[in-house]
Amino acid sequence: MAFEALKGTLERNGFTVTVCATKEEAAAYLNSQIHNTTVGMGGSMTITELGLRDSLSAHNVVFSHGYTPCDAALTQEMASTADVYLLSANAIAENTGEILNIDGRGNRVASSLYGHRKVYFLAGKNKVSPDFESALFRLRNVVAPKNAQRLKRNTPCAAKGDKCYNCNSPERICNGLVVHYKKMMGMEMEVVLIDEEVGY
Numbered sequence: 001m002a003f004e005a006l007k008g009t010l011e012r013n014g015f016t017v018t019v020c021a022t023k024e025e026a027a028a029y030l031n032s033q034i035h036n037t038t039v040g041m042g043g044s045m046t047i048t049e050l051g052l053r054d055s056l057s058a059h060n061v062v063f064s065h066g067y068t069p070c071d072a073a074l075t076q077e078m079a080s081t082a083d084v085y086l087l088s089a090n091a092i093a094e095n096t097g098e099i100l101n102i103d104g105r106g107n108r109v110a111s112s113l114y115g116h117r118k119v120y121f122l123a124g125k126n127k128v129s130p131d132f133e134s135a136l137f138r139l140r141n142v143v144a145p146k147n148a149q150r151l152k153r154n155t156p157c158a159a160k161g162d163k164c165y166n167c168n169s170p171e172r173i174c175n176g177l178v179v180h181y182k183k184m185m186g187m188e189m190e191v192v193l194i195d196e197e198v199g200y
């Protein structure tokens with residue numbers, strides 16, 4: 001089975017884990033689990049590639065800035081109080097099951113820590129790194145530069161697209177790092193592992 005060892009490691013860390021073979025299977029699974037409720041979403045190419053904003057909006061109320069047709073700050077505030085919150089994992093350390101996420105504003109990582117009935121982390125196989133050090137390297141040198149380019153930020157990594165320059169740009173997108181060693185107390189947390197490359 002794909003992700004067999006990682007699934008066990010994440011379960012020992014307290015997370016519920018679901019393994020899906022494809023993006024389509026993951027999207028169908030999430031639509032079967034999340035129904036008739038409020039859903040907050042962080043910025044995520046994985047969520048985009050799974051088409052979750054449209055599919056979940058058909059039977060839930062979705063708050064996702066850039067998608068929900070109202071002010072971005074207000075949407076983020078509504079997302080922070082939603083019953084369910086979805087985000088991708090920027091990286092997962094395979095040997096420990098630590099889940100790493102980096103953020104510029106902090107709304108996404110804040111919601112991964114507190115304030116919801118249930119949080120789902122989504123991760124394609126490209127998000128799995130051997131250990132914490134390689135996962136952190138991936139965040140700084142792959143994930144952040146690609147997101148900075150996507151968001152058209154005025155940062156050296158967006159201009160050159162090759163690595164992190166530990167910049168002082170006011171538009172820097174990696175201002176905070178959150179590591180989930182274990183599931184947080186007081187809310188359900190599930191990791192959906194997808195056996196395909198999804199997002200970045």
Ligand code: SF4
Pocket residue numbers: 140141144145148155156157158163164165166167168169171172173174
């Ligand atoms: S610190 Fe600056 S250069 Fe490095 S990844 Fe973040 S935004 Fe890019």
